[in-house]
Every structure is written in structure tokens, then in C-alpha cells.
Amino acid sequence: MPLKLLVTAKRVEDPESRIQVKPDGTGIVTEGVNYKLNPFDEIAVEEALRLEEQHGGEVVVVSIGGARAVTELRAALAMGADRGIHVRHDGPLDPVVVSALLAKVFEQEKPDLAILGKQSIDDDQNQAGQYLAERLGLGQATFASKHDSLESEAEQKRLPGLAVSADGTRVTVVREVDGGVETLEVRLPAVVTTDLRLNKPRFASLPGIMKAKKKEIREIPAASLGVDLTPKVAVRKLAAPPARKGGVKVADVDELVRKLRDEAKAV
Amino acid sequence: MANVLIVAEQHAGHLRKASLHALSAGRELARRTGGRLAAALLGSGIDAAAAELAAHGVEVHVADAAVLEHPLAEAWAPVVADLARATGSTLVGAAATAVAKDVLPRVAARLEAGMATEVVGFGGEGSDLTFRRPMWAGNVLAEVEITTPVKVFTVRPTEFAAAPREGQGELRRAPVAVDAASLRTRHLGFVEVKSARPELTEARTIVAGGRGTKGDFRPVEALADALGAAVGATRAAVDAGWVPNDWQVGQTGKVVAPELYVAAGISGAIQHLAGMKGSRVIVAVNKDPDAPIFQIADYGLVADLFPALPELQAKLR
Ligand SMILES: Cc1cc2nc3c(=O)[nH]c(=O)nc-3n(C[C@H](O)[C@H](O)[C@H](O)COP(=O)(O)OP(=O)(O)OC[C@H]3O[C@@H](n4cnc5c(N)ncnc54)[C@H](O)[C@@H]3O)c2cc1C
Ligand SMILES: Nc1ncnc2c1ncn2[C@@H]1O[C@H](COP(=O)(O)O)[C@@H](O)[C@H]1O
Numbered sequence: 001m002p003l004k005l006l007v008t009a010k011r012v013e014d015p016e017s018r019i020q021v022k023p024d025g026t027g028i029v030t031e032g033v034n035y036k037l038n039p040f041d042e043i044a045v046e047e048a049l050r051l052e053e054q055h056g057g058e059v060v061v062v063s064i065g066g067a068r069a070v071t072e073l074r075a076a077l078a079m080g081a082d083r084g085i086h087v088r089h090d091g092p093l094d095p096v097v098v099s100a101l102l103a104k105v106f107e108q109e110k111p112d113l114a115i116l117g118k119q120s121i122d123d124d125q126n127q128a129g130q131y132l133a134e135r136l137g138l139g140q141a142t143f144a145s146k147h148d149s150l151e152s153e154a155e156q157k158r159l160p161g162l163a164v165s166a167d168g169t170r171v172t173v174v175r176e177v178d179g180g181v182e183t184l185e186v187r188l189p190a191v192v193t194t195d196l197r198l199n200k201p202r203f204a205s206l207p208g209i210m211k212a213k214k215k216e217i218r219e220i221p222a223a224s225l226g227v228d229l230t231p232k233v234a235v236r237k238l239a240a241p242p243a244r245k246g247g248v249k250v251a252d253v254d255e256l257v258r259k260l261r262d263e264a265k266a267v
Numbered sequence: 268m269a270n271v272l273i274v275a276e277q278h279a280g281h282l283r284k285a286s287l288h289a290l291s292a293g294r295e296l297a298r299r300t301g302g303r304l305a306a307a308l309l310g311s312g313i314d315a316a317a318a319e320l321a322a323h324g325v326e327v328h329v330a331d332a333a334v335l336e337h338p339l340a341e342a343w344a345p346v347v348a349d350l351a352r353a354t355g356s357t358l359v360g361a362a363a364t365a366v367a368k369d370v371l372p373r374v375a376a377r378l379e380a381g382m383a384t385e386v387v388g389f390g391g392e393g394s395d396l397t398f399r400r401p402m403w404a405g406n407v408l409a410e411v412e413i414t415t416p417v418k419v420f421t422v423r424p425t426e427f428a429a430a431p432r433e434g435q436g437e438l439r440r441a442p443v444a445v446d447a448a449s450l451r452t453r454h455l456g457f458v459e460v461k462s463a464r465p466e467l468t469e470a471r472t473i474v475a476g477g478r479g480t481k482g483d484f485r486p487v488e489a490l491a492d493a494l495g496a497a498v499g500a501t502r503a504a505v506d507a508g509w510v511p512n513d514w515q516v517g518q519t520g521k522v523v524a525p526e527l528y529v530a531a532g533i534s535g536a537i538q539h540l541a542g543m544k545g546s547r548v549i550v551a552v553n554k555d556p557d558a559p560i561f562q563i564a565d566y567g568l569v570a571d572l573f574p575a576l577p578e579l580q581a582k583l584r
Contacts, residue, residue, distance in 0.1 A: 015538065019406040028407065095372070096381055096415075124402055124518070125384045130340065130372030139341050139451030142369045149508020172455065176512045177365040179278065180459040184339075187451040196519060197506055230414075232381030236397060237410045244544050247565035249556075253578045256550065256568050260583075264565065266527040266548040267472075267494070267583055 001168030002057035005048040006111035007081065008102065009063045010038040011072040012122045025237045037072045040117025043194040045076045046201040047144075048115050050160035055168070057112075058082050062105050064098055066090045070217060077212035078204035084215065085109075089222035094123075094231035099131035104225040106136060111189060113164070113171060118143050118193040125233075129193035139186040141173035143195040147181065150200050161198045164188070269300040269396075272356035273325075274307045274347055276338075276366055277316035282308075284469050285362035288424035290323060292386070295427070296358050299392045305354050307441065309343055311336035317438055324434030328354070332443040337454035338366045342445045344373035350441055351378060351417065360386075363421035363522075371419050380417035385522070387426040404518040405541035424468060425524035425545055460513040467497045467514065472527045475499030475516060475543070479532015479553065479572055482509045486576035487531055493580045499523065501539050517542035531572040535560025552576065 013019060014034035022029055037045075048059045061076040063069040064087040073084035087101050106114060119126035133140035146161030148154045163172040172185050176195045186192075204212070222229055250256045260267045273293040275286035290306065297304040308317050309330045317329045330346045347370065351359045359374060361367035363385045375382040388399040390410060397410050398420055413420075467473065472494045476487035478501065491498045499521075500514040516523055518541040528546035533539060535551070535558055543549070544563055551564035552572050561567040568575060 013403065015404070019403045021407055028403070094381065096375075099376070119519070121518070122403055124400075124404070125382070126368050127372040127375070127382055127384065130369065131376045133340075134344060134373040134376035140369075140373075141452070142340070143365065145512065150506040151508055177369075177457075179513055180457055181512065182337075182457045183455040185453045185455050190451065195512075196502060197512060232413060232415045233383060234412045234414055235409050236412055238402075239408045239410070241401065241405060241408045244563045246562045247567070249561065249567040249569060253568065253570075253575060253582055256566055256579065257582045259566055260527070260548070260550070264527075264548045 001055060001166070003051055003055045003113060003164060003168065004057055004109070004111040005051060005059045006106060006109055006114040007041070007044045007048045007059060007061050007076070008116045009041050009045065009061050009072045009076045010117070010120050011035055011063065011065055011069045012038045012120055015039060015121055021238045021240050025239055027238065035068070035071070037075045038117050038120050040119060040194050042201040043196065043198050044115040044117050045079050045081055046199045047160055047162060047194060049080045050158055050199065051162060051164060054160055055164060060085060060109055060111065062087065062102065064089055064093060064101055064222065073217055074212050075204065077215045078209045079202055080208060082215065084217035086217055086219045087222050087225070088219050089229065091229065092231050094233040095125050095127035095131055096232045097227065097229055098128045099135055100227040101222055101225055102128065102132050103135045104227060106132070112168060113188060114191045116191065116193045118195055129191050133191040136191070138190050140191045141171070141175055141184045141186050142193040143175045143177065144173050144192050145176040145181065145195045145197045146174050150197060155200060162192060269358050270302040270354055270356040271297045271304045271358040271360070272307055272351050272354055273304070274359070274361040274367065274371070275320050276362070276364060277308060277310055277313050280313070280315050282316045282319045283364070284429060285364055285424040286320070287323065287429040288427045289360060289362040289422050290325060290430035291427040292422040293360060294430065295389060299389060299396060300358065301393070302358070305356065307347060307350050309335045309346060321436040321438050322432050323430045323436070325436040326439065327436055328439050328441040330441040330443050332445070334445050334447045335443060338370060339450065339452045339454060340370045340373050341450055341452045343370045344377055345445060346441065346443055347374045348377040349444070357417045359417065360420040360422060362424045367421045371421060375419035378417040378419065379415060380419045381413040381415045382419040383411055383413060384421050386420045386422045401541070404538050405544070406537065423522055425522055460511040464491065465495070465497045467499055467516070467521050467523055470497035470525050472496035473499045473523055473525045474529045474531065475501070475533060476504060476531050477501040477533035478503040480504065480509070482507065484510060486573060490529065490576050490580045493583065501533050530560055530564070531576055533560055534558050535563065
């Protein structure tokens with residue numbers, strides 16, 4: 001059974017970038033910061049592509065944000081997604097608003113499965129997928145992972161970690177939880193969020209990048225979707241966390257043991 | 268006035284310690300808002316854990332039903348939301364565990380609430396209440412306001428003391444109106460990481476290994492066992508399949524704050540530091556003198572971990 005897959009692609013600061021708070025606490029310094037597709041969303045796109053390779057179907061990728069979010073949509077299209085939806089919105093967002101907008105897109109597209117990242121690495125909220133599932137009255141499997149490691153043969157073969165039943169009615173998901181690994185079965189349509197160990201995302205190939213330029217990206221103004229666009233979580237002020245002072249280098253194990261005993265009293 | 272509901276968790280009949288830390292956060296909130304504190308416990312056959320919770324002086328609403336045996340977000344969310352309404356709670360929170368992160372956003376959606384994840388502190392009083400939480404892998408501390416009437420949150424257990432045993436709370440049965448047949452989610456299995464070692468988030472000492480172990484965690488585990496410590500790992504080690512995911516420390520793994528954290532063969536990426544920089548004493552063993560971990564370690568040893576850890580183990584005896 002071919003699958004229609006809806007995946008999200010948020011534009012975020014590169015995790016390798018140095019993040020600093022502006023002196024007045026109103027935001028972060030953006031000069032010199034690179035932007036990229038949220039790493040968890042990259043994993044979501046990869047998983048959708050693997051499912052499409054296995055079952056056939058279509059991968060639709062959606063990003064909510066300002067004009068520049070198109071870059072991340074193109075990045076997902078270059079990996080192999082079929083078409084993009086850009087929900088154009090220039091102001092601040094939170095998972096309440098994001099999930100409300102995604103619910104509208106979901107209702108228009110009617111996918112079998114929505115795959116989101118487990119968290120945005122800028123706000124680190126870890127909420128949008130769960131809000132979305134509740135809004136739609138669907139089952140969810142968050143923090144999707146798999147039993148095999150990222151060095152395994154299954155991973156080399158790019159097999160999907162999510163197992164969709166042959167009749168396209170259910171998905172089985174292995175998820176990372178406290179104390180171990182849980183397996184859930186969820187009736188489709190459903191919402192899944194990705195954890196880091198689900199897969200190793202592919203790099204876009206040069207032909208992939210060229211093809212992506214011609215793929216469709218439909219722009220939808222957020223204001224046209226009939227959703228309250230006021231964030232419910234308002235950031236009042238940002239600050240640098242208390243700095244941790246580096247200590248000393250010790251010459252050898254003997255000195256380390258002495259310091260741990262006499263100075264730090266940690267052993 | 269805002270009443271506070273803390274959703275506690277149990278595992279195999281025992282109250283999870285993280286929930287007692289969340290209870291302290293709830294007490295602080297009740298004080299700041301002048302409201303009443305209550306707790307909820309969901310599951311199947313959970314009387315013992317409920318009694319344990321009530322012995323911390325809090326009224327406990329016990330939702331005990333077969334359909335709640337596994338923490339399926341779809342099944343738990345309506346029960347918690349109904350309880351929040353029944354108790355007039357406009358502040359609904361829990362410890363930031365995997366279960367709470369899965370369930371509470373759905374509760375928030377049902378209550379049309381905004382939510383703050385991994386809260387490390389509160390500010391203001393009454394209607395001026397704010398939540399302090401890390402963003403960008405802990406590079407930034409944000410003060411956020413939730414503007415909805417109901418506010419949902421998870422707290423980082425390491426930032427709040429465990430609530431002491433004091434007084435005796437009432438136990439109340441909570442109604443469970445979840446129809447098992449209507450659920451779209453089914454629990455198929457759970458593979459537990461069994462360990463005789465202390466739990467990472469509760470351990471006084473942690474020995475952690477990274478890619479520098481090259482997959483050989485024996486020296487890390489041996490030192491941990493000699494110290495009665497828990498074992499932690501970086502994402503690199505987990506991804507490679509060397510160790511269980513449950514050992515991962517960091518932005519997307521566990522957040523820990525032990526008395527002593529020994530990082531061996533770990534470079535000190537910001538995503539790892541996000542999970543352990545609250546430790547009281549940090550020791551780094553790394554053969555690269557320029558590894559970023561040395562910038563935050565109290566004691567840095569530039570050495571190959573394979574001879575260094577066994578030597579440390581022998582000399583600490
Ligand atoms: C979105 C996102 C989320 C992430 N979340 C997490 C997270 O939660 N937790 C986490 O840990 N990481 C996380 N990461 C990954 C993180 O960025 C780093 O890649 C990872 O922490 C590196 O692990 P490492 O230090 O083991 O490996 P490396 O960076 O490869 O470091 C290995 C170190 O071992 C040293 N070494 C090698 N051999 C020896 C030896 N014989 N003796 C002593 N030292 C030796 C080397 O000098 C080096 O410093 C995340 C990344 C992203 C993008
Ligand atoms: N602006 C956005 N556009 C597209 N997807 C988003 C956006 N914000 C959040 N998401 C998705 O929701 C997931 C969880 O985000 P969060 O709840 O903000 O941590 C992310 O990994 C994305 O997949």
C-alpha cells in the first residue's frame with residue numbers, strides 16, 4: 001500500500017554554532033550563526049524517504065516560518081522529498097501555534113502518517129508532535145528509535161525503523177523511554193516523533209540538489225488558516241546560564257586522587 | 268488562586284524518586300500562588316506507590332485501572348485533564364521524564380494550555396508567575412510566561428530537592444473514563460535495561476564513557492562498580508550500539524547532577540555538557556589536551572583512559 005507521509009522541517013541554528021545572548025536579553029546574537037534543518041527533522045525526512053522506498057507513495061514536507069524557511073524545505077527536497085508546503089509566518093511561534101497550523105495542513109493533506117522531530121534544538125520544548133496528535137484525536141509514538149545500532153547492517157541497507165503493516169493500517173514503533181525500550185503499535189493515521197538513533201540521514205546528492213530546485217513549494221499564509229497566531233508561551237527575557245569555571249589540569253593519577261580526597265572531598 | 272496538580276509516576280509498584288522532586292516544585296508553586304497542592308498517580312495495581320506518595324503529606328488522586336497499566340499518552344491524557352478540572356488545578360506539572368514528556372503536551376492540548384518543558388526554577392507570584400527554562404542545549408536560560416489560564420510544565424528533578432516524608436495525605440479514587448476499545452495505541456512490549464547499579468539520575472557518582480573507549484566500556488564499568496557509581500555515555504557511544512540508550516547523558520538524554528562525574532574519552536560537546544554541567548565535581552580523562560571538556564572540568568587528566576582508569580580505580584581503594 002502506498003503511503004502518504006507528512007514530515008516537518010524547521011529552520012534552526014546550527015548545533016555547531018556558538019549561541020550567545022544579546023546584552024539586553026531580548027534574543028540571541030545571530031551574526032555569524034549558521035542555520036540548518038533541525039537535526040531531528042532531518043531524521044524524520046530520512047525515515048519518510050525510507051518508508052516511501054519500501055511502500056511507494058509520497059513525501060510532503062512542511063515548514064512554518066519566514067521567507068528563509070524555504071532553504072530548509074529545499075534541503076529536504078534535495079534529500080528526496082517530493083514537494084513542499086511553506087506556511088508563511090514571520091512572528092514568534094510556540095508549539096501551541098505550530099501544532100494548530102500543522103493540524104490544518106494535516107486536514108488538507110490527509111496523510112497516513114505525520115513524522116516530526118522529537119524536539120526543536122532552539123526552543124527544546126519537545127511538544128509539537130504530542131499537541132498535534134491530541135488536536136487530531138490520533139494515536140502517537142514519540143521518541144522513535146530502533147533496536148539496531150547506527151552501525152548495524154540494517155542501517156547500512158537503509159531499512160526503515162518504523163514498520164508499517166502491509167495493509168497500511170498500523171505502524172509499529174520502537175521508542176526510547178526511561179529504563180529501556182518500548183514497542184507500540186499505533187493505528188494509522190498517526191503521529192510519530194523521531195529520536196536520534198532512528199537513522200543516519202543521507203546527504204543530498206548534487207543531482208538531488210538540482211532536482212529540488214524544480215520541485216513544487218506551495219506557500220500558504222499562516223493567517224489564512226483560521227488559527228490564533230498568538231504564542232501562549234512568551235519569552236520575557238533571555239540570560240546566559242551561570243558559567244562553570246574550568247579548574248586545573250593534574251599531572252598524574254596520584255595528584256588526581258589527592259585532590260579528589262583532600263580538596264574536593266568527592267570520594 | 269491557582270491550585271497545583273503534580274502527576275507522579277511509579278514503576279513496578281515503586282514511586283519514582285523524580286516525582287518527589289516534582290512534588291517540591293509543586294509545593295513552591297502552591298506557596299507562590301496561594302493555591303492547594305494535590306498529586307495524581309496513574310496505573311494499574313498502584314496502591315503501594317500511592318500510599319508512599321501520600322506519606323509525603325499530599326492528597327493523592329489514584330487512577331487505578333487496567334487500561335492505564337502502560338503509560339499510553341492517548342489513555343492517560345484525558346484522565347489527567349479531567350483530574351485537573353475536578354481539582355480546580357490551573358498549574359499541572361510533573362518531573363521531566365520520558366513518560367511526562369510524552370503525556371503532558373497532550374494534557375495541555377486538552378486544557379488549551381501553553382506548556383514549558385524542563386523548568387529549572389520559578390519567578391514572580393500569583394498571576395505574575397514565570398518559568399525559568401534552558402533553551403539551545405542549555406546555552407541560554409529563558410524566563411517565560413505562559414499566557415493561558417491553565418499552565419502545564421515539566422521540571423528538571425536535579426533542580427528541586429526531594430520532598431521529605433511529612434504528614435499524611437488523603438487517598439482518593441479518581442474516575443477513569445477511558446474506553447480501551449477506542450484506543451488507537453497498543454503496548455506491545457518493553458525491554459528493560461536491567462542493572463544492579465544505581466539509576467543515573469539518582470546516583471551520587473557517575474563514570475561516563477565516550478567514543479574514546481572505542482567500544483570497550485570495561486574500564487569505565489569497572490571504575491563505576493568500584494565507586495558504587497552509575498555508568499553514563501555520550502550519544503556517540505549509544506549510536507554505535509556500544510551501550511543502551513538509557514545511559515545517554517545530554518541535551519536529548521538524561522540530565523544528571525551527581526557529586527562526582529568522571530568523563531572518560533569524552534570530547535565535551537555542548538549537547539553532552541547540557542546534561543552534566545550541574546555536577547558538583549567534574550573529572551575529565553582525555554588524551555587530547557585541547558579537548559573542550561577541560562574547559563569545564565574541575566580536574567583534568569591528559570591521559571589515555573585505558574591505563575588511567577584502572578590506575579585510578581586501584582589508587583582510590
Ligand atoms: C541534536 C543533537 C543532540 C545531541 N544530543 C546529545 C546528547 O544528549 N548527549 C551527547 O553526549 N551527545 C549529544 N549529541 C552529540 C554531540 O554533539 C557529540 O557528537 C557527542 O557528544 C560526542 O561524543 P564523544 O565525546 O563520545 O565523541 P568525540 O567527540 O568523538 O570525542 C571522543 C574523545 O575521546 C578522546 N579519546 C580518544 N581516545 C582516547 C583514549 N584512549 N583515552 C582518552 N581519551 C581518548 C578524544 O580525544 C576525543 O576528545 C547531540 C548532537 C546533536 C546534533
Ligand atoms: N516552525 C516549524 N515548522 C515546522 N515544523 C516545526 C516547527 N516548529 C516545530 N516543528 C516540529 O515540531 C517538532 C517539535 O518541536 P518543539 O515542540 O518546538 O520542540 C520539531 O522537531 C519539528 O519537527
